Amino acid sequence: MKSFNIPLVFHPIYSQLDLPERHRFPIDKYHSIFKRLLNEGVSENVFHLPEMLAYDRASPLIDAAYIDALVSNSLDHKAMRRIGFPWSEQLIKRTFTAVGGTLLTAELAYTHGIAINLTGGYHHAFTDFGSxxxxxxxxxxxxxxxxxxxxINRVLIFDCDVHQGDGTAALAQGRDDIITVSLHCEKNFPYRKQDSDMDFPLDKHLxxxxxxxxxxQALLLALNCYHVDAVIYDxxxxxxxDxxxxxxxxxxxxxxxxxxxVFAACKQRGxxxxxxxxxxxxxDIEALTDVHLQLFKAAYDVYTSNNG
Structure with a gap:
């Protein structure tokens, strides 16, 4: 991928978080993806360094009292357990830098037609609690x-994570300028699903x-029905x-x-x-990196190489 010229967003803090031994979250994968891309010949010049989103810039879209409690370590034990991370100042810095990264990715995509953040997709977060x-x-x-x-009058959030984007669906409920589409394993977390504009529950072992x-079918239906002007792809x-x-x-x-x-459909429609x-x-971080790398290879083939 030596001629890769798609804007990428990365910050070292994405993987800089001390977690308890055997913690379920693979925090090292972000730096692993970054290093593998460099090894594949992607130039450091395509990477953009995001700034941490100021805490007060998240409201009023996100509940200000929740943000204050999160930042000040005032959430109760049950709320932090639902999030799944032990609280630390580094966790807060990482969280708001990752969000800043996705915001920068959206701006770069608007300018260049496509951009990818090497983290993101925090779709279980609601307006007043995390999960x-x-x-x-x-x-x-x-x-x-x-x-x-x-x-830009209407944005599609097309979510192909295996878990339903319940927080995104709840936040965008009743809005006709943000369209939420979720393809997810039905019998999986979260056990209480929210109503997206379009939900496609999938059977186990598909x-x-x-x-x-x-x-x-889901993507074409959403694009044809809602006539969106931009896409956010999880x-x-x-x-x-595995x-x-x-x-x-x-x-x-x-x-x-x-x-x-997904990329080909977006490119075809501009x-x-x-x-x-x-x-x-x-x-296995190396094996996981291999799978995540498919996103960048697909983007390269559609937008950069002569194969798209």
């Missing part, structure tokens, strides 16, 4: 950032063929057959074809697409 390793919903904030542009057909790889938390049977090639399908890497929970 499932998610504290601030970057997808929702990024959609609102895009809507600040005069020629394979590539049926999955890719569903992705294509490219979670916890759909992979993922510890997924329950689907999607191969690495299937992940690549899914990502390529829609800017801001992608985030989403979930992925293999404990």
């Amino acid at each position: 499932g390793f998610c504290m601030i919903n970057d997808l929702y904030l990024a959609a609102n950032r895009l809507l600040e542009r005069e020629d 394979d590539d063929a049926e999955y890719l057909q569903t992705v294509e 490219a979670g790889v916890d759909v992979h057959q 993922d510890d938390l997924g329950h689907l049977n999607i191969t690495t090639k299937g992940v690549y074809l899914r990502d390529k399908l 829609l800017p697409v801001a992608a985030v890497i989403g979930g992925g929970y293999q404990r």
